Amino acid sequence: MASQPHDTSRHDNTLAVIRTLREQGPVARVDLGILNGISSATVTSISAELLQQGLITELPPDMPRPSGRGRPKTLIQLAPEAACVICVKLSINELQLVVGDYSGQMQHSEHHGVATLALTPEDLVALLEEKIAEVRSLALASHRRLVGICLAVQGVVASHSGTLIWSPALSFRNAPLAPQLAERFGCPVLLENDANCIASVLATQPAYAGYPNLAVVMLGYGIGMSLLIDGVPFLGANGSAAEFGHSKYLPGGAPCACGKRGCVEAYASDYALYREAREVLELPAGDSAHPSEAQMQALTQLAMQGNPDAQRIFAEAGRALGYGMANLLALFNPDLVLVTGSGVRGYAAMQEAMQDAIDEALVSELIGPTRIVSCPWERDMTCLGGISITLQASDSPLLTGS
Amino acid sequence: MASQPHDTSRHDNTLAVIRTLREQGPVARVDLGILNGISSATVTSISAELLQQGLITELPPDMPRPSGRGRPKTLIQLAPEAACVICVKLSINELQLVVGDYSGQMQHSEHHGVATLALTPEDLVALLEEKIAEVRSLALASHRRLVGICLAVQGVVASHSGTLIWSPALSFRNAPLAPQLAERFGCPVLLENDANCIASVLATQPAYAGYPNLAVVMLGYGIGMSLLIDGVPFLGANGSAAEFGHSKYLPGGAPCACGKRGCVEAYASDYALYREAREVLELPAGDSAHPSEAQMQALTQLAMQGNPDAQRIFAEAGRALGYGMANLLALFNPDLVLVTGSGVRGYAAMQEAMQDAIDEALVSELIGPTRIVSCPWERDMTCLGGISITLQASDSPLLTGS
């Protein structure tokens, strides 16, 4: 006589199956059972439902004849066309739009150069609506429905309310972007910090599995961070990501884009490195407050080639980064710190000074077993993360209602 | 035909009922249902089992005739004699032992002055075994069994392995205390950081409910911290608590007890305040590297009474604390920071400089809605927290096996 099942186990198990399929690709029922600690009888029952809803398909048992005896496995996979999501990455002077299918694969990607700092809030919303509408009609040609949109931005974000509090890409603050877009497109819109998107992707990679508490530091124009606690992004009181870049290296130190002084970002970000370098080195012309990738590569080259001024600048950046890391280690003691972002191009030139600074700042008992490693930067990672976060958020509603 | 129920809901609901009873005292079955979101039929079934196991008792419906119509509620409560735990607090020059009953109430408390810094590891274990054995025989006179022992210490602790990594109260490091005591007394022994104990108590207080992400900063001889994330203490990679005290204020700054320089603790702890003060002020004699409560009160008095030297010292401490807070807010963005510990006696003299430092360090977007408040310090709070943590850990085994 129970009306609503207060028992959530079926729901949880179904979500686990979907998540496994999205992470691992086609998997047989037996293996889904083993991977998720449920009996294969239950997997049969769950997959029958999903099949009936059109969310998964059975793979024809053609090619994969892996080995030996016994009845061959029937692999099941997510039906790519069952749904799609759109991820929009907003960064300085660039807008990227990506369509992901239900299995999490990237289906379409486009970049647009935009003078983001010149936009008014109205401009931005109009631009987003226009570009999203375009890719949406494109996506809906091959997918059953659009189940979510993700806005991935650098900066401080109140993800629960969908308000962009502050971004270095924009000259205004406190824009309630997500609700506006949600109303326009009639689907959930998530506003996410870019570092959280990256971290969500990295956390699923086998190389970084087994590190439940993971800090991902993003070097680039600014410096961002995401903290994963037991694999899920930690959002603080205002729903924003952790602002490693604005933790302090030196009270009263170098000026930072945030308006304060002595932030780690004021030493180790692209704009800080370039600002220091321009005073002593010959460097490509251009907007030196917002150095381009080419400008930054020129500077990094100099350091790699042994230019002492450039090396000194990167070493000082490394030292600031090291003191920031020391605080991160003292307060958090993560299992692993991953350094990535476009700024990793200069990581080699900063690493030694960074390590020295950490050793100078912290006794070994407090460094503990934490490892700090860098991770090559790929441009599309942010959007892949946004897609995966958005799909995951859509799974539960997709199962219950439509 | 299922052998072990892979469904944990009964177990979870039973634990929830026990936890509610421990937090709230006697509660009626209906209310247990409402508080935990389960039907009262289920509560009836759970409480029948617990009654049969002797873990709870029904309160005689004598006094409490609160109001009006209807069948009166039958309150049930935890049976205090069903079990007991012992919490041992180890701090500089003092050992406190407390016995808690199954309902979480303090049954017995004793303090011993001990020159902790002079102890060898063997001395310490022998002393702990002796004192614990005494209170154990006392406790077992009135309780059915001892289900756990908690060692609450200041310092860095690897709680999963039960190893005390480093404590200001001791002159040695890396002592595997918990396993040794567990073998001697034949029951689980938890090793906990004192700040985590405090935080666990404060988090259950109604005044601080509704702040899922809570940082508790403990001022005293050293400076400790506990971070509660969604109400549970966050333990980093090595199982240690967050070491706020050794986060950095000023690279190359004042020497700290940890051996490094510029830690927040090197400015705002008791020993740091007293060290600075002794150079310019007349203060009570004694071991100034480990100032007593009386010595610290004398110093605090001076600042409160307007002595400019003392005020300057507390202001500098407040500034260091403020920069530490700024990093905490940037990295964590907790909902609430509680400042407590014996060192809160001087909080009033530090607060203004602390707030100024935070405003100097962080833009308001990053301070967000976080509130920082102090909380009066009570000597027994640590052990109350240890008792509650230990009882909670014992609940699950108590239900399954014996």
Place this chain on the structure above:
DNA sequence: TGGATTTAATTTAGACCCTAAAATAAATAT
């Protein structure tokens, strides 16, 4: 004083979910 009313606790009946074991399916090995 005695029924009506109210509220608490227990009992009952049924739905859902899961699992182990049995049955079935579909291969390979000999």
Place this chain on the structure above:
DNA sequence: ATATTTATTTTAGGGTCTAAATTAAATCCA
């Protein structure tokens, strides 16, 4: 061809929960 092996489905049964019905124990009120 038959035995063996492995995957999937079916079957049977246990556990847990809830809504509804029932029972219990008060107060209200005439």
